[in-house]
Amino acid sequence: MSPPVCHWVQSVLAAYLAGELKPSTADAVRRHLARCDECRKYATELEETWNLLDEAPLPPVRPGFTERMMARVVEEKELRALEARMRPNRILRQVAASVLGVAAGLLIGLALYSWTGQLREPKSPIEREVSRSITFLEDADLLDEIAVIEAIDRLTGSTDRASGA
């Protein structure tokens, strides 16, 4: 089993090899490596595997990327413009839906009112007077019709009397 100092050195070896340790810590690691075969072997293996990563080169980039990218940007802008044109229609649809909702609410309210009956009985004298007036106005057409019928009756009666005479 490795001594604790070897364990510590091996935990910071990657940073040591990358030059990312503080100078004082790096000195301590360097001194340890000079006298510890196991840690020196570990450091060599770490470095060699790191260098092995250079064996995976990048494939060449296909020419014309910028042109293809800018063509895609044009598509993106056209898509955004289309979305912007669609947006007012969406708002209109939302307004229409809101209006329909309010209308439906009014209809339901009216239906409920009709179902639950009339307005409450008027209590104060003013309310009663108003109520009477409203009733009179509601019956106005009927009263007009009665008056017309009576007038016709009178005219008919007078005509009958005249012809009888």
Place this chain on the structure above:
Amino acid sequence: MGKAIAVAVGAYEHAGRRGAAADYDVGLMLAFQKGKELAFQELVERNHARVIGLIYRFIGDAADAEDLAQEVFLRIYRARQTYKPTAKFSTWMFRITANVSLNALRSRANRRDDVSIDQMGDSGEGPRGIPDHECEMPDGHLHQAELQEKVQDAIQALPEKQQIAVVLNKYEGMSYADIARTIGCSTMAVKSLLARARDNLKDRLLLYIRTGRGRRKV
């Protein structure tokens, strides 16, 4: 492009920022933010090879790498209104690149979660397809293409955060502090990530070193 350069430099001087004065790409992004489309085109021209290369390191497929690079630049394009030059442009760009790459890898694995770097666990120990390297004995005459494949496999088999740290450190030459800013963690965490990553790589690639490949002066 020359006109865009002048525009970018002018915009950057106008912005009066000092933190990343040497970052020419920040100037281009600010010019683009002010509506100069040519500045964006120059950003693409200057950076696309690095972005494609980085994505290739993550996913190992050249054609997919180009498609995903387009996605990275589209995200940059869309972010022009919200962009703030608080760090180096490359830090921001590589952060987007890493997120796009990781999402692509997860889509490939039929995972539906769209997870960003920030949502990874501290250890970044995302489950990856780890090849059974113990069963692969190199014959001492490994072809270059095979060796490349082994190296690429070893990188891609690393847990996600370790992989990002390795790619940014090894291939982009980024310091631990810059990697920390890109991934969104502390420098100490990057130190720990890279220690474990290099340990993992040693375990997976040691057999190929012993065949003589990769042996250099330490």
